[in-house]
Amino acid sequence: MSRYRLQPTPAQEAALAGHCRHARYVWNLAVEQHSFWWPGRGGAPGFAAQCRRLTEARAACPWLADGSVIVQQQALKDFAQAMANFFGGTHKRPTWRKRDRNEGFRIVAVKAEDVRRLSRHVGEVRVPKVGWVRFRWSRPVPAGVKSYRITRDAAGRRHVAFAAIPRPIPAPGNGEVVGVDRGVVVSAALSTGELLTVAPLRQTEQKRLVRLERRLARAKPGSARRAKAKAALARLKARRKDRRKDWVEKTSTDLARRFDVIAVEDLKIAAMTRSARGTAEKPGRGVRQKAGLNRGILANGWGLLVTRLEDKAPGRVIRVDPAFTSQRCSACGFVDRRARESQARFRCRSCAHAGHAGHADVNAARNIAHAAGHAVAAREGPRVTGPVHREPHPALLIA
Numbered sequence: 001m002s003r004y005r006l007q008p009t010p011a012q013e014a015a016l017a018g019h020c021r022h023a024r025y026v027w028n029l030a031v032e033q034h035s036f037w038w039p040g041r042g043g044a045p046g047f048a049a050q051c052r053r054l055t056e057a058r059a060a061c062p063w064l065a066d067g068s069v070i071v072q073q074q075a076l077k078d079f080a081q082a083m084a085n086f087f088g089g090t091h092k093r094p095t096w097r098k099r100d101r102n103e104g105f106r107i108v109a110v111k112a113e114d115v116r117r118l119s120r121h122v123g124e125v126r127v128p129k130v131g132w133v134r135f136r137w138s139r140p141v142p143a144g145v146k147s148y149r150i151t152r153d154a155a156g157r158r159h160v161a162f163a164a165i166p167r168p169i170p171a172p173g174n175g176e177v178v179g180v181d182r183g184v185v186v187s188a189a190l191s192t193g194e195l196l197t198v199a200p201l202r203q204t205e206q207k208r209l210v211r212l213e214r215r216l217a218r219a220k221p222g223s224a225r226r227a228k229a230k231a232a233l234a235r236l237k238a239r240r241k242d243r244r245k246d247w248v249e250k251t252s253t254d255l256a257r258r259f260d261v262i263a264v265e266d267l268k269i270a271a272m273t274r275s276a277r278g279t280a281e282k283p284g285r286g287v288r289q290k291a292g293l294n295r296g297i298l299a300n301g302w303g304l305l306v307t308r309l310e311d312k313a314p315g316r317v318i319r320v321d322p323a324f325t326s327q328r329c330s331a332c333g334f335v336d337r338r339a340r341e342s343q344a345r346f347r348c349r350s351c352a353h354a355g356h357a358g359h360a361d362v363n364a365a366r367n368i369a370h371a372a373g374h375a376v377a378a379r380e381g382p383r384v385t386g387p388v389h390r391e392p393h394p395a396l397l398i399a
């Protein structure tokens with residue numbers, strides 16, 4: 001994702017503001033439609049039903065009908081994707097978009113001729129119903145742009161961010177399988193023993209964030225002090241988000257280059273999000289822990305990492321059943337719920353060599369790699385060597 005400062009004329013600015021308003025309105029319409037629905041209540045309103053609702057809304061509101069149907073339909077598609085991510089357990093449930101806070105719209109199916117360079121520092125992008133809008137060519141626009149998003153920040157500046165699907169990275173051909181476990185404490189653990197962490201904010205920045213949040217809470221509504229704190233906070237949060245994304249790009253490229261097969265946990269929707277939530281009458285078991293776990297996944301950009309891995313290493317990413325990966329010893333295969341001594345520490349009480357101990361997330365990553373190895377072997381025919389690990393029968397599990 002690369003972001004450029006947009007330089008619209010006043011007339012274009014008005015038209016872009018209209019697109020943002022329409023996108024927000026349509027998004028909120030979809031949120032409202034979904035707010036009457038919850039898991040277990042039958043089918044959720046699909047994209048088709050929402051499109052019908054959009055057609056009705058356009059017929060009823062002339063101001064909406066004047067806008068771009070491309071922009072409005074895309075807002076619906078983005079919402080559908082956001083719901084899919086929510087059910088996938090990788091994102092929070094989509095919520096209301098607020099004026100001045102979530103201002104933006106997305107355009108997809110962008111063609112190469114929709115973006116051009118005018119001079120050394122000036123480029124242009126074609127926006128439906130607005131025409132060519134200039135932007136500052138501050139760095140090269142990536143090849144193969146597929147979509148872009150136009151936003152307005154708290155300071156009133158407009159940006160365009162181009163998204164290109166990264167080109168696949170060729171497999172190294174070394175036959176190596178790596179398991180990746182999403183950690184809550186560390187961001188990702190590899191079966192090689194490496195622990196990868198995102199440091200989205202330095203310590204001083206983290207302190208500043210807390211201070212700004214406190215100042216914002218105390219400031220009088222509508223005051224200049226409040227506006228200033230709000231803008232500073234928005235900048236800091238944007239920096240944190242950028243660094244997290246940067247980490248995902250670097251990590252996914254590194255993994256795609258070094259390993260032939262990359263194994264990740266298959267985060268089962270139902271198992272995670274739904275059981276954490278439960279129902280109003282019957283709250284899910286372990287709600288507290290799971291809520292914490294889900295937060296960890298979100299914070300570490302796990303969903304984005306898996307998406308990027310699949311972009312860069314197509315066909316080389318294997319999703320593995322996560323059952324027991326955190327309770328089984330990767331050295332001897334013994335499953336013991338009590339082996340995980342803490343969030344970070346794993347100690348096997350059955351291993352011949354007096355207890356295999358190590359980082360719990362690395363142990364899980366090794367189990368994920370083992371499972372992927374079996375999946376590859378099953379695909380390619382019988383394995384000749386190595387022990388056969390099977391999921392132990394439930395009756396054999398030590399409680």
Ligand SMILES: [Zn+2]
Pocket residue numbers: 329330331332333334348349350351352355356
């Ligand atoms: Zn063991």
